[in-house]
Amino acid sequence: MFKPDSHTATVSAVSHKEPEKTVLGNSQDLPMLQIQNVTKTFDGALAVDHVSLDIPKGEIFALLGASGSGKSTLLRMLAGFEKPTSGQIILGGQDITNLPPYERPINMMFQSYALFPHMTVEQNIAYGLKQDNLPKQEINAKVNEMLNLVHMTQYARRKPHQLSGGQRQRVALARSLAKQPQLLLLDEPMGALDKKLRTRMQLELVEIIEQVGVTCLMVTHDQEEAMTMAHRIAIMDAGWIVQVGTPTDIYETPNSRMAAEFIGSINMFEGQITQDEADHVVIESHLLNAPVRIGHGIATALENPEV
């Protein structure tokens, strides 16, 4: 139900570049991240149910869903903290399904930021680089570059508890970008911020991510946040992906009642199909004065919230 949808989007994104890249071979055209039929059960309860997704390089992709929809579990499986019960995760052509978190070229920005409380901002950002045993000068250069990127240079020697929420988030972002991961995971990136800060940080975050050009997968329950930040959105419910598409697609033509209800304020009418023509149907509802004519594409959803 969702698979063809995601497929067409990927193909169309790639096909733009096709003319120049035909010589380079097939591997270049593969999406950055492929999630294939991934399932996760906890003690028999299904948390993630046969999810497949393709995410091309450089995209900001949002998993949107209420709590308990399985989006966080999916994210944790990508980071390597949970093992899928079945299915495969392929990153840049390499199967990473069974790699432990510390061997994956993926970094995550945690909801609580998870900054190391006993280290300064500088040491926090340098931590991942130190694990790779890089020379000191290289680490320092990289740390300074990251501090510049998130405008935190003057706070380099502060401890996390001396920073405000927005500043902590910037440090967390810098730390997860320092290792130049192939994939950046954001877990409820605005979850710990107050409302006023959110809008500003959303734009700032997108700006930084696009500047770096990293592929990014975020998890959120805030539809506004997903709409502003992401290039494409997947709506999840009960371990399923309900719909995948651009923010406009999903907003204009939700494919089910669940997607429609989740995405914003809607008007919903129940009615009966009175005419079924080749290119449209007519739906009559006792709540509306006139019968509604709807094209077939939308009619498959059997609901049209925005009319």
Next chain:
Amino acid sequence: MTIKTKNKISFSNTILILGLVFLYLPMLILVIYSFNESRLVTVWAGFSTKWYGELFEDQQLLEAIGMSLKIAFWSSCMAVVLGTMAAFVMTRYNRFRGKTAFSSMITAPLVMPDVITGLSLLLLFVAMANSIGWPEERGMLTIWIAHVTFCAAYATVVISSRLREVDRSIEEAAMDLGATPFKTFIQITLPGIAPALAAGWLLSFTLSLDDLVIASFVSGPGATTLPMVVFSSVRLGITPKINALATLIILAVSLAAFITWWFMRRQEARRLQMMQLGDDFFDESEDESTKTGDFERRRIKSAYSSYKKVERTESAAV
């Protein structure tokens, strides 16, 4: 009303004074009698410090002190290591066979009477010496092993309660950034639980220094701890030397307590100062609106002034 409280000692103050007297009067008497001239502990015969001099000439007693400190030091070190390992397994591994049995068995030595622990360890050591020839004779090593067994239980309880509170996502973040689980434990988890490690160590140290029953069961010739010496000398009649020793121990303990209190007070003051600094700094940053900044500052100020008030009353009480 103020006059009334001045003239009449209030009920709560009476209780407080009675409680303090109950706790500290015996120690006070002990300190006074340590300066007694007489050989008899119960008869006052004038002021003298001669027992302190004699204390430092008593080789047996000094050796026992050294032995006790050595055993206490090493057994608390070992107890903290074992306790950390046990606490880590109990808090970090969600499911393994016999987890409930393991965690309740770990705390069993807390409620086990010392006599039983001592006797069972003695039987074990004897049986081992007979069958595998080790330990050849009972002494410092066997006391150390015995003390580790029961101190580890206390250390586990202290450390696991702290380990349970540590934010798991910090450990996950370290692994996400490429640190192996072992490195994560050393670089991230250990600094987080350091206060609990210190508390567990101090608790084990005190318990080991204090233990008489288990030590007497498992010790052999040549290994006498301080409680054993004191206890045996009491049976022969206490010499004021013991009083002098006890006075010195009380002095050391109160000094240690005072130094900890002083450091903690300084740290607390610095923390409050830092919060105030941080508050000013939030005001400058554009993230926080001035309104919330003001509110924050007022909150911190009131917290700080109430803290000052407590401090003043404390110093007045002293």
